[in-house]
Amino acid sequence: MRVAVIGLGSMGMGAALNLLKAAGLEVCGVDPRETARAEFAAAGGSAVARAADLPEGTEAVLVLVVNAAQAEAALFGPEGAAPRLAPGAVLVVSVTFAPDDARRLAAKAEAAGLLYVDAPVSGGAAGARAGAMTVMASGSEAAMARAKTVLDAVAKKVWHLGEAPGLGSTVKVVHQLLAGVHIAAAAEAMALGIRAGVDPRGLYEVVTGAAGNSWMFENRMPHVLDADETPRSAVDIFVKDLGLVGDLARAVAFPAPLAAQAHQLFVSARAQGHGGVDDAFVIRAYQALSGIRLPGEEGGPSGGTQ
Template identity: 80%
Template sequence: MRVAVIGLGSMGMGAALSLVKAPGMQVAGCDPRESARAEFAAAGGTPAASAAEIPAGTEGVLVLVVNAQQAEAALFGPQGAAPRLAQGAVIVNSCTLAPEDARRLAAAAEARGFLYVDAPVSGGAVGARAGTMTVMASGSPAALAKAQPLLDAVAKKVWVLGEEPGLGSTMKVVHQLLAGVHIAVAAEAMALGIKSGLDPRAVFDIVTTAAGNSWMFENRMPHVLEADETPRSAVDIFVKDLGLVGDLARAVAFPAPLAAQAHQLFVSARAQGHGGKDDAFVIRAYQALTGIRLPKEG
């Protein structure tokens, strides 16, 4: 199957490399960054600087860019992939976006004769590289069948939520409420421990062996302990994603106070200049309020 991955970031690169390893796949990878293209080419993939450069006749495209605007441009803009896709090709859009944007992009795809799967993912960069992501999918039976070989290569579990585009994106927004709040409260707990005089490594070791642990605490707080701000997922991502949570909650008249508070913490970290750093460094918002020193800081 001739496929392409648009967006070779932390998730997209992993998914693209998983596809390269899958039997029967001819894989192109699209990213404007030369370093990302070089890494992908070294792994045996075909690099492309823009979506307009993917091979003609591509049968499936996996989109893993930041937001709906980037996805729309990558698919249907002047330098988009649409003219390079085979008739009846399947678009698997795995961006985190608003449900109404998923429905709009699905309609645009179908109007051009393409199949569309609304398929946000979770699992992080490690899960993407291992081919063990979780996919929250919705789409027609025909679209899901066409996408199956691609999904099999990148996912451990595919949840099918129905035929209507937008259901997958709705589920991802609900999921991101938990993910964002868990990261924010992990940072809050670590910051409180530091402010109270506890050794941060002891805080981590104890929490991860006790009932208060969470996947996000265990995954993100080592970044703080090692002073590693390299963005696997950036603060800016949760400014966006928790914003989507608020939008969905307002649309259905649902109060979401925990999501709103977590959102403001990420906005605060971004306002302090940390938007491009690893999302664990939402802890900088607490540092600004309390004056704590983080591990490995002088």
């Protein structure tokens, strides 16, 4: 089976590497960055800069790009994959975007004689590398069956939420409400502790062993303690995703005040020039408000987790 992965970023690379390990798959990665293509080629895959250069007759495409515009261009744009695909090929679109975007792309796929799975994912870069992502999928039985080999290689759990495109994306947007609010709350707690003179590493150890812990606090706050801004998932991602939460909430006349406040904190961090750093550094918004110094900064507290 010829498979393509469009987007060899933090999650796409992990997914592509796991597909390489699956029996019977020929895997081609697509990414405009030469460094990403070289990394994938070094692992034994093939890689091209444009989706239009995929091998003819590709039977499945996993899309892991940033937003709907990138996904649409990669699949149906002038340099998109569609003309290179086999009849009845399946598109597994694992992009966090609005449910309406999923429905629109699914309609384009159907018109082109292609199958479509609305398949946003969770698990981050580590989950992708481990082949342990969670997939929130919706699509026809035929599309799910065609995508099974791909999904089995990259996921520990695939939720089939129904046949209608947009259902997977709706669940992912709701999930991102929790993820974004939890990261903002984790940053707020750490910032308050620092402002109050608490040892940040001690605070981390207490919280992660007590009822106030969350997956996001435990996973993200070590990045702050280690002064490590490397973007596993960037502030800009949650500017986008919490914006999608607000859009969905307005569309169904639902108040979402916690999501709205968290969104503004990520927007604030972005406005300060931190959009491209790890999302844990939404804590910069609290730093600007309170004047605290973070671990690793001159005059800041020690806090390394190592």
